[in-house]
Amino acid sequence: MFLTPFEWTIARRYILPGRSEAFIAMVAGISLAAVMLGVAALVIVMSVMNGFRAELMDKIVGLNGHAVIQAYGGRLDDWQGIVRTLQATPGVTRATPLLEQPLLATFNGRVEAIVARGNTQGDLARMAEKKVAGSFKDVQPGAGQVAIGSRLAENLGVQVGDTITIINPAGRSTPFGTVPREIGYRVAAIFEIGVYDYDNSFVVMPIADAQTLLLTGDSIGMIEVTTRDPDTVGQTLAPIKAQLNGRAVVTDWKTLNASLFQALAVERVAMFVVLSIIVLVAVFNILSSLIMLVRAKTRDIAILRTMGATRGSMIKIFVTIGSVIGAVGTGAGLGIGLIFLHFRQVVVHGVERLTGQNLWDPSIRFLTDLPSRVDPAEVAAICGMSLLLSFLATLYPAIKAASTDPVQVLRYE
Template sequence: MILSPFEWTIAKRYMLPGRGEAFIALVAGISLVAVSLGVAALVIVMSVMNGFRAELFDKIVGLNGHAVIQAYGGRLENWQTVLAEVRATPGVVRASPLIEQPLLATFNGRVEGILARGNTPQDIARLKPSLKAGTLALLRPGAGQVAIGARLAENLGARVGDTITIINPQGRATPFGTVPRQIGYTVAAVFEIGVYDYDNAFVVMPIADAQTLLLSGDSIGMIEVKTTDPDHVGEILAPLTRKLAGQAVVTDWKTINAALFEALSVERVAMFTVLSIIVLVAVFNILSSLIMLVRAKTRDIAILRTMGATRRSLLKIFVTAGFLIGALGTVAGLGLGFLFLFFRQNVVNAVQYLTGQNLWDPSIRFLSELPSRSDPVEVVAICVMALVLSFLATLYPAWKAASTDPVQVLRYE
């Protein structure tokens, strides 16, 4: 919609009401602020929700793989053969043997439940970006060295160089009953993945040490698999599932974390719907301000009509005046939203300091910090929605202005 110089001049005049129209200007300003706050709220919440899902996916799937292959009974005896078959499957990027077993750990009288995790040297090396203290190079088979999560280290009061005792209830049988197996391990490294449950429980060791601790011989617990496309992991591993039927079960990340990611998806839709109402309320403010503007400018509209202004021109003038309020509010909302996201952790820390409340408890939120990841498609959709609603809100007042009968208005002037 292209405006002529005359139409643009009148539109600018109506967007900046005079001193006698301060109330109209106030309502228009409130409309602009409301649109910007609505757009900012949508951008912030959707980016945080996307970031939360992406961070959880990256950390959970990055540590556990896209799928796990576990034998019935928990022990995979012929794992070398199965591992070779998995690696030969098209679409599989990486396959690694893995042992995971819930046990107990003690240090200086403190006892914590742990998840003992036996990994290959290649998998242990992938913890390097998450390393907080110590070195992973000491985690060699038979060295008696382990890496533990940062939260677990805090709970036990253990540091690098300390010796923790891991207790396996399935110990050796003696004439006096079963004696739990207790082995001391030196803490060689402390890591922080960023997922509270992992940092609070994981004790990583070479897979040979885990087999010795669990008295499992040469068997392993499972094989973790990473594929080329996590969203189609089921289709990629379908031939392997049929081949291992009756021997082992293949479980992908969607099944393992189904409840968590389904809850996040539902929450994203619910939050988008609820916050869209803010934009809708702002649009009604634009509608009301334009209606008041048309009422205040009825005489001016009649004079413009007598001077030759067409209905189409008046329609374009008032649509432009209202639409620009929505457009400026949308741009301001984008700027405000991205500014908040850039300083999001500082904002959370400031609110926590002022209120004295812990707003981001890692034990509840899973992640250590407030995440954010903006989706360009969603940002564009939010902007388009705000602009379309703003445009629709201008149609009725603009139509009323264009329908003004100058004869009726100026009859008693």
């Protein structure tokens, strides 16, 4: 739909009305602001929800792999053969053994529940990029050194170089009963994964040290599996699952975190629907402002029709007016949304200082920072929806203006 210079001149004149139409201009301005706020809210909320899912998946799956294989008795004795089979399976990129056990740790009279985790040297090397203090190079088998989460270190009051005592209640049996096993470990490194539960409880050590602490001998607790495509992990491990039937259970990341990711998906859809209502209300404002404009300009429209303006010209003029309001509001909303997302952490801290409330408690939100990931396709869909609704809102007023009978209007002038 191309406008002639005449049609564009009239449309521009009506987009920027004079003082006599100040009320109409105010309503049009409110419509523009409503579209802007609706688009900005949608872009911000959907990007934050995308960020939540992406960050949780990166951090949780990055630490635990895409699937775990665990024996029914809690201990895998023939794990070497299973690892070799996994490494030869198409689609599997990594299969590593590990041990994991809830225990207790003490330091200077403080006691905290922990999760002792025994990793291979390869896994420890990959975790080195998450360190905030110390060095993972010192976490070697038999060295008696460990790495702990940042919040656990804070709760225990531990710094690099301090020695913590890890207590295993399932110790050795004696004539006087079971004696808990207590071993001191020097803290060689402090890491921060970015997921509260992990940073608040994990103590990582070489798998050989974990076997000594937990008295498991050469057996391990589970095998961590990473695949080429996380979304098809079920199909990739289907042959292994059938082979290990009755001996071990294969659990993928979707099952391990099903409730969390399902809740995020439901909340994401609900937020999109609710916030889309804001854009819909803004579109009704565009509709009402155009109806008011048509009513106010009925005499002008009649004169233009007598001068030779066609019905099609009238439709194009008023469609252009409403579409320009929607387009400017959409563009401004997109800009505001992207700026907000860029400075989101500054905004959160500013609101916290103003209200005195902790808006982002990692113990509740799982992540330490407000995440964000802009999906270009999703942003394009939001902008497209806003522009489409704005266009549809112009059709009735435009057709109403085009159907104006100049004879009836000018008869009483």
